[in-house]
Amino acid sequence: MHDISILSIVFTAVLALVCFFLILSPLFKWEAYLTxxxxxxxxxxxxxxxxxxxxxxxxxxxxxxxxxxxxxxxxxxxxxxxxxxxxxxxxxxxxxxxxxxxxxxxxxxxxxxxxxxxxxxxxx
The missing domain is CATH 1.10.287 (Helix Hairpins)
Structure with missing residues (x-):
């Protein structure tokens, strides 16, 4: 039971970071860095x-x-x-x-x- 809670915490943290990135990415002009x-x-x-x-x-x-x-x-x-x-x-x-x-x-x-x-x- 202890392993599942650590795994769920890591998964939730990764999911939160991905969502945070997707929400903020339109605010940055990535084309300026990539072109x-x-x-x-x-x-x-x-x-x-x-x-x-x-x-x-x-x-x-x-x-x-x-x-x-x-x-x-x-x-x-x-x-x-x-x-x-x-x-x-x-x-x-x-x-x-x-x-x-x-x-x-x-x-x-x-x-x-x-x-x-x-x-x-x-x-x-």
Whole structure:
């Protein structure tokens, strides 16, 4: 009889923890922890948000919501960030092109080696 009560206590505790987890799990954004986004995608999203912010900044300036000095300093700051992101995008694009070219060159080399091996086999 003593074993059954310990087993039932353990089972009840596990069941309570599972229920507690199921009740609270919708409150957490598990997708944020589970999804993987490539760095290139992050750069484009960040650049897009910065450009949107620049547009909103200009709109606010034209509507006289911010002072000219604030507008100039914020605009310069955001433009510098966009320039940095554009340089990073260009570098990643160059690296991708380089990798594609290298893969193509390697395929051509392998094809030529196969042809040479076939010619050596025919010459014997």
């Amino acid at each position: 993987f986004t490539p760095k290139d995608q992050d750069l484009s999203v960040t650049k897009e948000s910065l450009l949107t912010t620049l547009n909103e900044l200009e709109f606010d300036y034209k509507m006289d919501k911010i002072s000219p000095s604030d507008y100039k300093s914020l605009k310069k700051q955001y433009e510098e960030q966009v320039a940095i992101l554009m340089k990073e995008e260009a570098q990643t694009a160059d690296k991708q092109v380089d990798q594609d070219i290298m893969a193509e060159v390697e395929k051509e080399i392998e094809a030529q080696l196969k042809e040479l091996k076939k010619k050596k086999g025919e010459g014997k």
